[in-house]
Amino acid sequence: MPLTGKQSLALMVGVEELLKALADPTRAVILDELVEHTGQTLFEICNRLSSRHGINPSRQAISQHLQVLEAAGLVRSERSGRYKFHYVDTSPLAGIFERWPPGPTRPEP
Amino acid sequence: MKINLASIFVNDQAKGLEFYTTKLGFEKKNDVPMGEFSWLTVVSPEARDGVELVLEPANHPAVGPFREALVADGIPFTSFAVEDVQAEYERLVGLGVVFTQPPTVMGPVTTAVLDDTCGNLIQIAAMNETSGA
Structure with missing residues (x-):
């Protein structure tokens, strides 16, 4: 723990921002579509949201969602x-499991 | 009233004519010299009496920033109908054409977006076959 203390703190700050970025259905769908095909223009992202998910916010609103995802390091x-x-870059998601490792935690013997 | 012309700005009319004929496969219909530029149109060989596409000079100062903003966001200036987007994509990539969006199913249509090398992005689109229709 002492060795990685500083790095973990940085990750902890990031995790909250990360969860906020994910806690929006439109942004979650943007990530789904970018995982299917990474490297999209704003036009393609807007069309995918509209034609596949019936999500029709303004281009400007999508641009703002992308900025939030970018600030969280996901895009x-x-x-x-x-x-x-x-x-898309899902590597920041590892910070979530780093803070809360998956699986039940056994009590200390 | 009917629509007989549609216009697109091209950085260079000769280069535009080259791309729209040798790559996209349209044919020159009108080429009327008018001073520095020409009144230049192309048609689809599938509809020689159909709508003519006017290749307009892009020399007005407002054209540059307008098109740059569209291109940066990947927004096509116009769209052409094709039989099969995937086949057309492969044919054009073989001719060295650059796409900013590969063939993608967008609800009832499949689309792809290419760079016309004259300052525009162009969408190609086809309706998807609907089962049982």
Whole structure:
């Protein structure tokens, strides 16, 4: 524990932001669609939400959702020439299990 | 009243004509010199008397920022109908055409989005076959 203390603290702060980012149905669906195909333009994300999920917020609202996901480290946006693509990165989710390891915790003998 | 023309801005009319004919497969219909530019149109060989696409010069200063903003967000300027999006995608990729969105089922249609190299993104689309219809 002492060895990793500082790093764990940083992760703990991140986990709360992460859970807030996930606690929105539209943002959860954005992640689903990016996991299916990473590297999407804003246009493609909006079309997928609308045509597959009946979610029709404004393009600006989707852009704001993407910013929240980006702040939580779950989405990375990258300019490639004249286009901007959005990539998913689920690695921050490991912080959740790091803080609350999966499975029942046995009492100390 | 009926629609006989649709316009698209191209960075360079010669380059535009090249892309829209040799890559997309349209045919030149009108090429009327008008000073620095031409009144230049293409049609689909599937509808030679149908709607003409006007390849307009993009020299107005407002055109640049407008199209850059659309392209950055992946928004196509217009959409063309194809029989089979996947087959057309493969044909065009073989010709070196760049896509910002591969063929994707979007509810009742399948779409893909390509770069026309003249400053626009273009969507190609086909209705999906509905079972039992």
